[in-house]
Amino acid sequence: MPTPEDQRRVEHQALRRRLIMGTYEQDLEEEMLRHFSSDRYMALGPVDMSSNVLEQITRQLSVLYNVAPTVHHTEDISELTGSNGYVTLAGLFPLMQQAQQFILAINECFVRIDVAPHKVGQPVSKAGLNYRIVTPDAVYCESNPDNPDEPTYYREIRLRVHPETKEHVYVADVIDIRNPDEPLFGMYEVRPDGELGKDVSLLYMGHETHIGKSYPYRYEDGRPFLPLELYHAQKTGLLWNTWRNSQTCYGSLVSACLTSWGIHLIRDCSWPQRYAAGLSISGLGVENGDLLGRRASIPADPSSILMFFQDSESGGQPLIGQFQPGADPTKMFETIAQYEYKVAMAAGLSTSVLKQTADIRSGFSLSVSREGQREASRKYAPLQSYYDERLLAKSAALCNRFLDSNLPENNYRIQYAQLPQSPEEIKAIREDILEKLAAGLISPIQAMQILNPGIDENTAREMLLKIKRERIELM
Numbered sequence: 001m002p003t004p005e006d007q008r009r010v011e012h013q014a015l016r017r018r019l020i021m022g023t024y025e026q027d028l029e030e031e032m033l034r035h036f037s038s039d040r041y042m043a044l045g046p047v048d049m050s051s052n053v054l055e056q057i058t059r060q061l062s063v064l065y066n067v068a069p070t071v072h073h074t075e076d077i078s079e080l081t082g083s084n085g086y087v088t089l090a091g092l093f094p095l096m097q098q099a100q101q102f103i104l105a106i107n108e109c110f111v112r113i114d115v116a117p118h119k120v121g122q123p124v125s126k127a128g129l130n131y132r133i134v135t136p137d138a139v140y141c142e143s144n145p146d147n148p149d150e151p152t153y154y155r156e157i158r159l160r161v162h163p164e165t166k167e168h169v170y171v172a173d174v175i176d177i178r179n180p181d182e183p184l185f186g187m188y189e190v191r192p193d194g195e196l197g198k199d200v201s202l203l204y205m206g207h208e209t210h211i212g213k214s215y216p217y218r219y220e221d222g223r224p225f226l227p228l229e230l231y232h233a234q235k236t237g238l239l240w241n242t243w244r245n246s247q248t249c250y251g252s253l254v255s256a257c258l259t260s261w262g263i264h265l266i267r268d269c270s271w272p273q274r275y276a277a278g279l280s281i282s283g284l285g286v287e288n289g290d291l292l293g294r295r296a297s298i299p300a301d302p303s304s305i306l307m308f309f310q311d312s313e314s315g316g317q318p319l320i321g322q323f324q325p326g327a328d329p330t331k332m333f334e335t336i337a338q339y340e341y342k343v344a345m346a347a348g349l350s351t352s353v354l355k356q357t358a359d360i361r362s363g364f365s366l367s368v369s370r371e372g373q374r375e376a377s378r379k380y381a382p383l384q385s386y387y388d389e390r391l392l393a394k395s396a397a398l399c400n401r402f403l404d405s406n407l408p409e410n411n412y413r414i415q416y417a418q419l420p421q422s423p424e425e426i427k428a429i430r431e432d433i434l435e436k437l438a439a440g441l442i443s444p445i446q447a448m449q450i451l452n453p454g455i456d457e458n459t460a461r462e463m464l465l466k467i468k469r470e471r472i473e474l475m
Contacts, residue, residue, distance in 0.1 A: 001140055002194040009242045014137035016106045016249050019054045024253075031253045032260060044264040051259040051336070053343045054105055054252040060368040061376045062100040064384055067417035068093040071392060072459055075408050079399070080392070086399055087392070090129040099133050100384070103231045107241045110134035112156075112228040113395055117402035127403055129395055134228070136240070140194075141230075142178065143239050151239065152178045154226055157190060163203060171204060172196055175217075175226050183215040183224040219397050219409055227398065229391040235383055251343030258336045262329070269326035278318040282307040374419050381416050381454055388414045415454055 001007040018024040028047045036044065071081040081087050095111075102109040114130040134156060142153035154175045162169050169189075174196070176184040186209030189197030201209040210216055217227045234241060284296040298306070310318055368376070392412040399405035421429070433450055436442045442450075448460040455463075 006140055007194075009240060010137040012242055012246070012249075013106050013108075013135065016054065017102070017135045017137055019052060019249065019252055020058065020101060020105045022049070022052075022055070024052075025049060028253060028256050028260070032257050035254075035257055043268075044260060045267065046260075047256070048260040048263045049256060051255045051340060052252055053255055053340050053347075054248050057248070057344055057347055057368065058101045058104040061104055061373065061380075062097060063373050063419060064100055064377055064380060064416050065093050065096040066419075069388075069414050069416045072413040072415065073408060073411060077396075077407060077412075079405055080396055080407050086129045086403070086405075087395060090131050092129075092131050092391075092395075095131050095133065096388075099231070100380075102133060102135055103233050103384075104380075106135060106137075107233045107244050108136045109231050110136065110139060110228050111231065111391060113391070113398060114227070115398045115402045129398065141239060144178070148239050149230075149232060149235070149237055151226065151230055152176070154228065155196075160204060171200060175228075177215075177224045177226060180224055182212050183210075183217075185210040185215060185217070216401065217394075217398070218401065220400065225394055225397070227394060229387050229394065231387045232383065233380075245347055248343055248347040251339075251346060255336065255340050255343055258339060262332045262336055265327035265332055266329045270329050271325055272322040274320070274322040276308060276318065276320050278311050279308040279320070280311055282309060370419065377416065377419065378453065385414050385416070385454075413456070413459065415452070415459065418453060 001010055015024070015027060018027060025047065028049060032041055032044070032047060071077065071087075077085075079085055087093075099109055099111055110133070112132045112134050114132065116127050116130065138157050140155040140157075141151040143149065143151050154173075156173045157170055158173060159168055160171045161167070172188045172190050174184065174186055174188055186199055186201040187204050188199055188201075191197045199209055201207065215224055218224050232241065234244070281298060283298050285298065286296055308318075389412045392414070393410050396405070396407040396412075397409045399407055400409065429450070433442070433447045437444070437447055444464055445457055445460045448463055449455055449457070452460070452463070
């Protein structure tokens with residue numbers, strides 16, 4: 001990155017990304033070495049990656065797109081969002097299931113739009129939109145001080161294959177609308193100090209850098225935009241909210257350390273420890289002989305016979321005995337589970353959201369209740385819908401520019417499907433609504449909004465009118 005501050009930012013964001021993607025084994029090994037000396041670390045055996053609080057919690061809270069949301073507009077937008085629409089065929093909403101988890105885990109995440117225009121001689125099916133998740137650890141951004149949480153300069157570091165040498169090289173995609181009169185889109189080499197090198201747009205795109213009037217990403221009124229959306233987990237007025245909930249990230253690594261240690265205790269310390277005085281054992285081998293953690297050992301199991309010989313220097317009567325087990329696995333894993341629960345609480349989850357089984361040793365103690373998921377959906381939906389509607393508007397603009405569409409480029413409204421309710425919950429809500437309607441305490445529009453949380457008055461009115469028309473036609 002160009003600045004030390006951004007370098008620290010991307011290193012921490014990359015750690016969170018690795019935790020979500022399950023590629024954090026090296027991070028865990030380094031964390032183990034922070035807690036254990038080298039010789040003890042070598043004796044622990046392989047690390048255990050089954051405990052990952054950050055991934056578990058964010059995965060269970062990312063439920064907004066479990067069912068594809070409904071997109072509303074006063075005009076016909078079936079070409080964009082219908083069953084064969086560009087957005088549907090591009091798989092945007094299935095992709096957003098993973099994107100929401102990144103948003104919650106890293107606090108920010110990009111969704112970038114690419115468009116493949118129809119070319120003469122190619123099948124029409126080759127044309128369309130493509131959406132791609134870009135985690136912020138690969139991005140450098142700048143923004144307008146008057147609107148600091150919306151980027152106006154975007155630089156993404158991507159690994160590409162050099163067309164001539166066929167080597168993998170890092171290339172920076174640069175999109176710059178800081179000056180609306182001279183927007184820019186191009187590709188550049190990346191120098192080790194984070195600065196941009198030679199312009200390689202012609203090599204990778206087949207044409208020169210787009211500058212000024214040739215800039216391709218514009219609304220119908222000519223305003224340039226970035227073909228992407230930066231999603232924030234929380235509206236802070238800042239471009240990055242990197243360190244929020246960092247305790248959950250670090251606590252996830254520590255809980256994985258404790259689990260690895262617990263596995264070692266079960267494997268090596270959960271039975272009575274035998275000892276011998278005045279005796280030596282035959283057949284010892286040296287492990288890790290060239291490392292600091294070298295030690296002597298011999299394999300033993302219930303069917304083996306260990307051969308001892310009396311120390312010549314002891315001179316006394318040999319003695320064999322045993323200590324009590326070095327660890328109690330049950331208490332150990334109860335403690336680890338309590339620590340995981342504490343880490344989850346540090347993420348801001350309330351006790352009503354986190355659900356514990358009666359037996360914390362069951363292995364399923366750390367989970368989010370159904371009502372907790374609904375509460376999280378209600379919390380995230382207003383901000384998520386803001387970014388989703390902007391992304392849809394940009395998608396429509398790209399379809400109009402490159403795919404000969406005639407779609408509206410604003411005023412999209414999105415409605416997320418609610419998590420299914422139990423029969424008891426449905427019955428209680430329905431009876432409450434009917435009683436309030438009969439007493440004149442709420443209007444039919446308000447009743448529809450209660451039944452469909454998240455819709456506005458216009459959408460509720462449209463739904464009621466549709467029901468009335470269909471009742472007249474079909475009854």
